[in-house]
Amino acid sequence: MAGRKRVFNLLRTIDVASCKCPAHSHRGNIQVSNATPLKDYAFEIKCSTVRYGIGVTREVGLDMVNFESKNVCVMTDPNVANLSPMKAVLDSLAKTGINYKVYDKVAVEPTDKSFKDAIKFAQENDFDSFLAVGGGSTMDTCKVANLFACHPENELLDFVNAPVGKGLPIKKALKPMIAIPTTSGTGSETTGVSVFDYEEIHAKTGISGAALRPILAIIDPLHTLTVPEKVANYAGFDIFCHALESFTAIPYTERGAAPSNPSLRPAYQGSNPISDVWARFCLQTIQKYFARAVYNADDLDARSSMHLAATMAGVGIGNAGVHLCHGLAYPIAGNCKTFVPKDYGHNPMIPHGLSVVVTAPAVFRFTAASDPDKHLEAAQLLGADITRVKQADAGRVLADTILKYMDIMKIENGLSGLGYSSKDIPNLVKGALPQERLLKIAPLPQTEEDLSKILEDSLINY
Ligand SMILES: NC(=O)c1ccc[n+]([C@@H]2O[C@H](COP(=O)([O-])OP(=O)(O)OC[C@H]3O[C@@H](n4cnc5c(N)ncnc54)[C@H](O)[C@@H]3O)[C@@H](O)[C@H]2O)c1
Ligand SMILES: [Fe+2]
Missing domain, CATH: 1.20.1090.10 (Dehydroquinate synthase-like - alpha domain)
Structure with a gap:
């Protein structure tokens, strides 16, 4: 390991010391990538749009109007279904007159079985947008419901990370999804990751892909007061x-x-x-x-x-x-x-x-x-x-x-x-x-x- 680190530091030194004059227009880090083809030389930051503010949930109805949604799938767990965050969401949707249907059976710490139930609900209805109101369990469930509503021909394990699943890349665009976290923890509202407990192997695993990332995360601190x-x-x-x-x-x-x-x-x-x-x-x-x-x-x-x-x-x-x-x-x-x-x-x-x-x-x-x-x-x-x-x-x-x-x-x-x-x-x-x-x-x-x-x-x- 120390050797690996020394090589990396040496390459970095070469990069810093290499000529950066306009006549040699390539930046040094491109030279480093040529010298080390087995190492990545770039990173990128992807993130949902984040909107943060006390009481900002009141805007979600208008967001759905802006997405031209006509039929929204609202997902939550049976406990949050009866709490103030859901009330704030449904009030906002009601003000716009948009059609929506609530799935309130999300399992806390979801499993492949609970995912399949949520997927079935999404596939049986012709939703054009998704809205998760809850903690990581709800947001992750909503992501896969959206994924498989858009890929009815695929099995759950097709997209699950290898070696547990096939790890196929997600190629089709998904429907717009908004996430409203009600716990302060997972950060699932900004990630392209969905985690579940695969009961057969007694371990969690997941699906990852940029397409899963919600397009908007509404961060409303008022929802934390009931936690x-x-x-x-x-x-x-x-x-x-x-x-x-x-x-x-x-x-x-x-x-x-x-x-x-x-x-x-x-x-x-x-x-x-x-x-x-x-x-x-x-x-x-x-x-x-x-x-x-x-x-x-x-x-x-x-x-x-x-x-x-x-x-x-x-x-x-x-x-x-x-x-x-x-x-x-x-x-x-x-x-x-x-x-x-x-x-x-x-x-x-x-x-x-x-x-x-x-x-x-x-x-x-x-x-x-x-x-x-x-x-x-x-x-x-x-x-x-x-x-x-x-x-x-x-x-x-x-x-x-x-x-x-x-x-x-x-x-x-x-x-x-x-x-x-x-x-x-x-x-x-x-x-x-x-x-x-x-x-x-x-x-x-x-x-x-x-x-x-x-x-x-x-x-x-x-
Ligand atoms: N996708 C990701 O990037 C990612 C990252 C980390 C963890 N996770 C996953 O997220 C899940 C855990 O999510 P979590 O920790 O947010 O909790 P959770 O969604 O499992 O909820 C935990 C409990 O808190 C309750 N609750 C939620 N919001 C509440 C509120 N405002 N008031 C009162 N009660 C409330 C729920 O009903 C539930 O009983 C795990 O499955 C974990 O693997 C996902
Ligand atoms: Fe985590």
Whole structure:
């Protein structure tokens, strides 16, 4: 790894030192790409249009009129269906007289089965636009309902990321979709990603493609005021890990070969200067507002800031990607047997944010060697004092900082607190291995033993 980094730094030095006079009109980075055809030399930032403001949901009816919609598919979950965010949406649609139909059976932490039910609903109605009102579960369900309403000839697994599915590219345009997030976490409103629990393999997987990205994200902080404490808590750790993972992801120049066609550049490209901006903003916001937002449901300032941070982190992950915490979280959530979290209903489940943060201390102890300075910067943005900290201690310092937040937020004590023991680890590793798309975004390559060790180290966190 150190060798790989040295080669990259050397190429960068050559690039900086190369002639940039007008007579030699090609920029140096093009020369670097010629010299390293197996490495990408470019990144791009894609994002939904984002509109943020208190009460801005009132505009959604007119947005649909502007899209010339005549028949809107509104998707939500059975709980949000009865809360103020849905009321605000339906009031706005009613004012315009647009036809709409509500699907309110979205499953929290959706599965292939629940996706198929939503797809059937979308295929049986001739919708010309889609509107998701809810958390990541609702937004992800709405994305696939739109996808398969426009591709009735395809099977679910056709577009699911390889090796679990066929990973076919999405070639047709989808119908316009607006996303109105009601949790502050996933950032799904800006990503071209849809995640589900594939029950057959007891792990989450997903579909990714730019076409899935909503064309408009309406970010209305008023919707956060009904979010219960544990949902604010776990979803907040989703933002936390999105920011940390995209910030520490492998640099886009080291991810792999440049695509043969720019349209094939993957959604998850590795860290880059623009997604780093979003990540830094999020880490600072978390430092200032996370605990306030969790423990004070009526603190509109804190909840608004976390709501915006969720979207910002979504832009970061939607382009840079996430790595080990998320790759390991998918089997952790998929194999849950007994854990029933407060504020999420009565079924056993491990909420997404909890499943990602539980391994975070061990993950960043492992990845710190890839770039100690960046890991220390992350710790500092989260409030740690890093003066006089040695580079060799970067992993420990970031892990301790994360643990402090987990302690304040009363996060369960490691995987053992979620019902797992040492004997479950081989199975969890097996579930993580197919998450290639995420594992290869980590800044260091990992062996199965590395993944086992991270999980072992995460059995007890405090
Ligand atoms: N597509 C992506 O880019 C992406 C990124 C990260 C996570 N995810 C996925 O998103 C899902 C998790 O989404 P989530 O964490 O947003 O939660 P969620 O949508 O699963 O909702 C969690 C709970 O909060 C309730 N809730 C939602 N909004 C509420 C409100 N305003 N007031 C009161 N209760 C409310 C819901 O009814 C539910 O019980 C997971 O399946 C995860 O894998 C997707
Ligand atoms: Fe996430």
